[in-house]
Amino acid sequence: MSTDTKIILSEKDIPRQWYNILADMPNLPKPPLHPGTHKPIMPEDLSLIFPMALIEQEVSSQRWIDIPEEVLEIYSLWRPSPLFRAKRLEKVLNTPAKIYYKYEGISPAGSHKPNTAVPQAYYNKKAGIKRIATETGAGQWGSSMALAGAMFGLKVTVYMVRVSYDQKPYRRIAIETWGGEVYPSPSNKTNSGRKALEMMPDMPGSLGLAISEAVEDAATHSDTNYALGSVLNHVLLHQTIIGLEAKKQLELVGDYPDIVIGCCGGGSNFGGIAFPFIYDKFSGKQLRAIAVEPASCPTLTKGQFRYDFGDTAGLTPLLMMYTLGHDFMPPGIHAGGLRYHGDSSLVSQLYHDKIIEARAYKQLTCFESAMIFAKSEAIIPAPESSHAIKAAIDEALLCKEEGKAKTILFNLSGHGYLDLTAYDDYHYKKLVDYEYPEELIKESLSRLPVIK
Ligand SMILES: *Cc1c(COP(=O)(O)O)cnc(C)c1O
Numbered sequence: 001m002s003t004d005t006k007i008i009l010s011e012k013d014i015p016r017q018w019y020n021i022l023a024d025m026p027n028l029p030k031p032p033l034h035p036g037t038h039k040p041i042m043p044e045d046l047s048l049i050f051p052m053a054l055i056e057q058e059v060s061s062q063r064w065i066d067i068p069e070e071v072l073e074i075y076s077l078w079r080p081s082p083l084f085r086a087k088r089l090e091k092v093l094n095t096p097a098k099i100y101y102k103y104e105g106i107s108p109a110g111s112h113k114p115n116t117a118v119p120q121a122y123y124n125k126k127a128g129i130k131r132i133a134t135e136t137g138a139g140q141w142g143s144s145m146a147l148a149g150a151m152f153g154l155k156v157t158v159y160m161v162r163v164s165y166d167q168k169p170y171r172r173i174a175i176e177t178w179g180g181e182v183y184p185s186p187s188n189k190t191n192s193g194r195k196a197l198e199m200m201p202d203m204p205g206s207l208g209l210a211i212s213e214a215v216e217d218a219a220t221h222s223d224t225n226y227a228l229g230s231v232l233n234h235v236l237l238h239q240t241i242i243g244l245e246a247k248k249q250l251e252l253v254g255d256y257p258d259i260v261i262g263c264c265g266g267g268s269n270f271g272g273i274a275f276p277f278i279y280d281k282f283s284g285k286q287l288r289a290i291a292v293e294p295a296s297c298p299t300l301t302k303g304q305f306r307y308d309f310g311d312t313a314g315l316t317p318l319l320m321m322y323t324l325g326h327d328f329m330p331p332g333i334h335a336g337g338l339r340y341h342g343d344s345s346l347v348s349q350l351y352h353d354k355i356i357e358a359r360a361y362k363q364l365t366c367f368e369s370a371m372i373f374a375k376s377e378a379i380i381p382a383p384e385s386s387h388a389i390k391a392a393i394d395e396a397l398l399c400k401e402e403g404k405a406k407t408i409l410f411n412l413s414g415h416g417y418l419d420l421t422a423y424d425d426y427h428y429k430k431l432v433d434y435e436y437p438e439e440l441i442k443e444s445l446s447r448l449p450v451i452k
Pocket of ligand 1: 110112113140141229230263266268270337338382384413414415
């Protein structure tokens with residue numbers, strides 16, 4: 001059996017189809033509802049801001065969906081991504097477990113997000129769209145979309161949450177280098193932005209508000225569409241390339257995971273690595289899949305499963321999902337990509353049906369795990385990914401306790417080289433743990449729309 005550290009596929013082994021889990025779920029998520037009428041949304045309602053090809057993918061029940069040649073060509077710039085056997089981490093933990101990680105940090109934007117940004121840019125371009133409006137928190141998604149726009153000659157406008165715009169300039173600079181334009185949100189470019197600025201001129205902004213601005217921009221310009229970096233079915237569909245590759249790579253070394261782990265913000269990198277394995281679980285394979293979230297934004301573990309808006313202003317369709325309430329204001333923890341009030345409907349339904357598990361960790365223990373990982377495997381992980389690492393380490397230590405040699409696979413969703421400030425804050429003890437108080441969660445949930 002191979003003892004390689006890196007398990008590499010050749011370019012011709014890039015999967016040619018994405019896996020659509022809607023084809024196999026025992027219970028389908030309830031449909032998105034129109035924000036005004038609370039009736040199931042029609043494809044025409046969405047066509048104001050999305051191209052038809054993506055709307056079709058959003059509701060498709062076809063199990064395998066072809067990846068266009070033009071998308072494969074861009075994927076081939078960095079895919080297939082390597083699968084690592086974390087031998088040095090195993091040794092440090094002194095565990096009988098085998099730990100593998102799929103490394104998505106090798107994409108030009110440093111995370112898994114270009115896996116969906118590229119096909120989204122492609123389908124919009126094909127539909128004759130000239131510009132994409134989108135939002136970004138710390139800039140991971142905005143930079144991925146700008147990169148994808150550059151590949152297909154699309155303009156990209158990014159509404160970037162004000163605090164990140166001010167404090168984290170590097171991804172803003174990357175967006176501009178790839179030709180995108182960036183506005184701090186709230187901005188004076190949109191009604192939702194102007195309204196927020198009137199109420200509070202020095203507002204730090206939030207992801208929900210930036211989404212409102214981008215959606216409004218797209219809805220009010222006919223040559224402009226909107227793009228979302230997580231949560232929606234088509235996004236998770238595109239991300240399944242991660243798990244499909246990982247499956248082929250594990251096959252090469254004759255292994256199969258007992259446990260699959262991903263950090264969970266909106267659910268896209270978790271769904272991406274886990275769904276192709278859950279496909280096997282549907283046909284009887286024994287397997288656990290664990291979504292890991294921050295204790296400061298505990299959507300699956302402490303939220304409610306019900307309809308809620310995707311944004312703060314209530315412009316987006318209502319999605320059936322685990323939510324903390326659309327006006328939930330998560331604290332400024334360092335895993336910015338995990339600070340969303342909701343979650344993918346697919347991930348939410350699977351969690352509700354107990355097909356997947358979820359757990360939440362506080363940030364200090366995650367940074368501690370990130371340090372163990374950086375000192376053994378050398379890669380400095382994204383603060384988001386450190387949540388997956390923490391869960392993998394916990395499972396590996398449990399294996400040691402129980403004397404079991406399980407196979408653990410986790411997704412290293414990105415690197416942390418543009419988030420080094422977070423590590424600096426950790427080293428110099430400027431980071432604190434924050435568990436979102438139950439009362440505040442309840443309060444935010446009390447303002448959710450009532451669906452008759
Ligand atoms: C955005 C991001 C996440 C969280 O988003 P998901 O949709 O839950 O995957 C996780 N890790 C990294 C590196 C990110 O950039």
